[in-house]
Amino acid sequence: xxxxxxxxxxxxxxxxxxxxxxxxxxxxxxxxxxxxxxxxxxxxxxxxxxxxxxxxxxxxxxxxxxxxxxxxxxxxxxxxxxxxxxxxxxxxxxxxxxxxxxxxxxxxxxxxxxxxxxxxxxxxxxxxxxxxxxxxxxxxxxxxxxxxxxxxxxxxxxxxxxxxxxxxxxxxxxxxxxxxxxxxxxxxxxxxxxxxxxxxxxxxxxxxxxxxxxxxxxxxxxxxxxxxx
Numbered sequence: 001x002x003x004x005x006x007x008x009x010x011x012x013x014x015x016x017x018x019x020x021x022x023x024x025x026x027x028x029x030x031x032x033x034x035x036x037x038x039x040x041x042x043x044x045x046x047x048x049x050x051x052x053x054x055x056x057x058x059x060x061x062x063x064x065x066x067x068x069x070x071x072x073x074x075x076x077x078x079x080x081x082x083x084x085x086x087x088x089x090x091x092x093x094x095x096x097x098x099x100x101x102x103x104x105x106x107x108x109x110x111x112x113x114x115x116x117x118x119x120x121x122x123x124x125x126x127x128x129x130x131x132x133x134x135x136x137x138x139x140x141x142x143x144x145x146x147x148x149x150x151x152x153x154x155x156x157x158x159x160x161x162x163x164x165x166x167x168x169x170x171x172x173x174x175x176x177x178x179x180x181x182x183x184x185x186x187x188x189x190x191x192x193x194x195x196x197x198x199x200x201x202x203x204x205x206x207x208x209x210x211x212x213x214x215x216x217x218x219x220x221x222x223x224x225x226x227x228x229x
Contacts, residue, residue, distance in 0.1 A: 002159040005106070006062075006089040007032065008082040009042035023085035023126050031155045034109045036148050039087055053147055054114045054198035060086035060143035061094045067141070075127055084123065086143060090160065095140055095172040101196030103164040108152025110163065114198035116175040117142045121223035133221045140175040145198070167194035178205075179217070185209055 009032075010025035025042075033040040038056040062081050069076035081089040095116065102113045119136035129135075136142050169177075169191055177187045178201070188205045191197065208214055218224070 002161050003090045003092050004159045007156050008087055009039050012043045025082045025085055031153045034154045035151045055145045056148050057087045057146040059088040060084045062089045062091050064141045078127055096170055098171050099165055099167050100169045100174050100194040101167040104160045105163045106160050107154035107158035109154050110149040111146040112149050112196045114145050114147050115201045116144050116171050120220050137179050140172050144171045169194045183214055
C-alpha cells in the first residue's frame with residue numbers, strides 16, 4: 001500500500017501565556033532534504049522534550065480531524081491539518097494499523113516509528129481548549145513520531161510505503177499500555193521488547209519497573225500541577 005502524504009514545516013514563535021513553540025506549521029511542496037534531525041527548515045522549541053533523533057518527524061492521521069470537530073464544536077473550524085503541528089498528514093494510516101518499529105520508505109529516505117506522540121499542554125494553548133492534551137491522551141488520537149534510518153530527498157509526490165514490520169504492538173496498544181492501564185510490569189516488558197521503541201519511552205518504562213509506580217502526567221498535560229475540579 002502507498003500513502004500519499006502532505007508535508008508541513010514550522011518555525012519557533014512565542015505564544016502569549018505559554019512557552020515558545022513551533023506547533024504552527026505550513027504546507028510545503030517540492031523536494032525537501034530529510035536528515036537525522038528532521039525536515040529541512042523545520043524547527044522545534046525546547047529540544048529536551050521535542051525533536052531529536054527519536055522524534056525527528058511527527059505524523060498525524062487526517063481523518064481524526066472530523067471527529068475532533070464533532071467533539072469540540074466551538075473550535076470546529078480549527079481542526080484541519082496541520083493544526084496539531086504534524087510534519088506528515090495522511091489518510092489510511094492510524095494508531096490502530098501503524099506499529100512501533102514500522103519502517104516506511106519515503107522517497108530516498110527510510111523512517112521508523114518510535115512512539116506515540118505524548119500530548120503536552122502546548123496544544124491546549126494553541127487551540128484555546130484547556131484540556132485538549134488530556135483528551136488526546138484519553139482517546140489515543142495522538143499521532144506518532146519517527147526516527148530517520150536513512151536520510152535523503154523526500155516530497156509530497158513520493159508516498160509512504162511500509163517496508164518492514166517487526167513488532168506486534170500498534171501505536172494504539174503502546175498508548176493504552178503507557179497511559180490507560182494500572183501498573184502492569186508484564187505489559188511494560190512487552191512494550192520494551194518492541195524493536196525501535198524510543199529512548200525516552202524505554203527510560204520511562206524502566207523507571208516504572210524499578211519504582212513500581214507510574215509517574216504523574218500533570219506537568220506534561222497542564223504545564224503545572226493538575227487544576228482542581
